[in-house]
Amino acid sequence: MDQRTPAAPAVPAAPLGTAATATVTALALLLLVGCAADAAEHGTRGAAGVGDRYFPRLGNGGYDVQHYGLTLDYAPSTGRLKGTAEITARATQDLSSFNLDFAGMTVDSVTVGGRRATVHRSGTELTLRPRAGLTRGETFRTVVRYSGVPRRITDPDESHEGWLRRGDRAVGLGEPTGSMAWFPGNHHPSDKASYDIRITVPEGVKAISNGELRSERTSAGRTAFAWHSAEPMASYLATVAIGPYKTHEVKRKEKRKEGTKGQAAVPVVPLYTAVDPTVAEDGAELLAELPGIIDWETKTFGPYPFSSAGVIIGREDDSEYALETQTKPFLPGPTSVGTLVHEVAHQWFGNSVTPRTWQDMWLNEGFAEYAEWLWEEHTNDIPVQRSFDEAYADDDNWAFPPARPPSAANISDSPVYGRGAMVLHRVRVAVGDKAFFRIVRGWLRTYRHGNVSTDDFTAYVEKESGQDLRGVWDAWLYGDSRPTVI
The missing domain is CATH 1.10.390.10 (Neutral Protease Domain 2)
Incomplete structure (x- = not known):
């Protein structure tokens, strides 16, 4: 029951056009102006999906991601992942709130522009409300800290993606929705971005990702691998492969076109390969084909679109399919040469375009x-x-x-x-x-x-x-x- 104050003595109503009416009207106008200013300041909600015909809730509206900085710490013995996602984006409209796609795991904290943001979670949607609205054209940084055991996702066709764990091994595969299992983001192929992915694992374990290896440092029994992808990448092509891989990097020399006689050399990208030791012998023949495949496809389709190339060969039970993860296709065990040709071709068709x-x-x-x-x-x-x-x-x-x-x-x-x-x-x-x-x-x-x-x-x-x-x-x-x- 409401608690009310005693009623005051009745006062005769002022006739229309008096000062009292003018005061009320002025207050109403001030309220309207204030509401309009508030709406202009804070903008509108970003859409919780881009309206894709097959995955309408995938991706998000109102902003364009420029860069992902992912810092991950993984414990193979427990399957637990601790992550920080630093997402640099540009607002494409005035925003009062915006969404990120993220499946499972626990969100520990979120900041937008260095200030705590309100977070609401519904299924695979995180709705973030910054303390101050974002203005169209503004570049802003969102930091999400999260932890837990990333999960496997079942596709509409019943295949599996997301975070695929097999004992002390794990691989993150994202087509079409799986990347949301291990980092929050705008997970639709229409929003591509550059990436820096840093993964820390126990010493002796390898952590392979897209792009170029910038550093590998060991301290206190743990090794941090820092990978950099300068060229834009759709999130479904991002990967992390963790396990006892044997790795090899080749700095390939430039080749000159026949008949150029001293003219500019044709750049040949470095190759980084990672192979599970249990399939290394069988995979050696396939790895030997990789440089020739890249060179032939470059001759056929035009310049290779990225600054590095390679392949990751896991075990047969690591995944149910091969995937064209950017710069380093992931293969579940040594496959046919035709499959490798197919996945490398995707670097042009699907990954670049x-x-x-x-x-x-x-x-x-x-x-x-x-x-x-x-x-x-x-x-x-x-x-x-x-x-x-x-x-x-x-x-x-x-x-x-x-x-x-x-x-x-x-x-x-x-x-x-x-x-x-x-x-x-x-x-x-x-x-x-x-x-x-x-x-x-x-x-x-x-x-x-x-x-x-x-x-x-x-x-x-x-x-x-x-x-x-x-x-x-x-x-x-x-x-x-x-x-x-x-």
């Missing part, structure tokens, strides 16, 4: 599959047309159009790969070999380190070829039935 939405996944997988066909022709004299014919005959490739997977569970199904590659071959047949490879190299050069859509690709191909290719798109990219090959 990254899909704007998950519906554009075929631009990653179709090109990587086509790279395998080209490699088979290059090394084994198997014509690309034969690979096309085999894919055409495979009923699995006709379950749906590659640019229109029916659901999130289908974005890695056969049509995205096999039929995606068929689309590219039909373009090649239509425009001719010379024009096709010129267009592919131009596509990679034009959109280097950017994000693209299927519409971007079809428009680019038509512009550069000077041809109307609606017949190819309608039949091979968007058609529901198997076209007749003429």
Whole structure:
């Protein structure tokens, strides 16, 4: 029950237009002005998702991440991870609050601009409310300290990603949503950023990540590995692989193009490889292929897009699939040479030129599959047309159009790969070999380190070829039935 003060004696109401009415009106106006000023100061809430067709709650609106600084401390014996994520971002609107994607673990503290921020958690969404609103165009730094045992995430297609732990070994894999299991961020491929990842583990254990190894320091029985990725990276391509890896770094010499006679050398990136000792012998042959694969793909597709390259070869039970983690694809044990060709091709197709939405996944997988066909022709004299014919005959490739997977569970199904590659071959047949490879190299050069859509690709191909290719798109990219090959 409310406690009320005794009622005062009644006072006759003042007629309209008196000073009392003017006072009330003025107060109301002041309140309205104050509310408007408050709204202008604090802005509006950033969206809790970018509205991706397959993962509508993935990513966040209102800001663009520029850089992630991740400091991680991992205990293999318990699986416990302690982390600090320093996220530098630019506000793309006036913000009163914004979200981060983060699954599991405990948030210990959050600051925005050096001041404590209010945090609300709902599922995989962290809503952060800074003490002062953020202004559009403002660059701000968010620091999230967190701890716990990072979890494994089950994809819509029932495969597993996130933090995959096997005894004293662990690997972080992120496609499409798994990176949120081990660090908070804007986890949609449309928001790429540079990274510094520092991981501390017990002495004798290796911690491998993307980019270049800047330092490796041991103190008091623990070793800190500092990795730097200067080029933009989508968060699903970030990785940390922890275990008793045997590592090797090769500073490769520059090569000169044939016939250049003293002209500028072609840069050759350094290679960093990590192999689990239990598969080192079987993996040696595959590692020997890596420099030749990179050189061939550079010749075929254009300059390698990153400042370092390599591969991580774990054990077969470390994950259920290979993944094109940036600069160092992760392989679950020694795979086929074709798989390595595929994952290295992703450094151009998917990692440098990254899909704007998950519906554009075929631009990653179709090109990587086509790279395998080209490699088979290059090394084994198997014509690309034969690979096309085999894919055409495979009923699995006709379950749906590659640019229109029916659901999130289908974005890695056969049509995205096999039929995606068929689309590219039909373009090649239509425009001719010379024009096709010129267009592919131009596509990679034009959109280097950017994000693209299927519409971007079809428009680019038509512009550069000077041809109307609606017949190819309608039949091979968007058609529901198997076209007749003429």
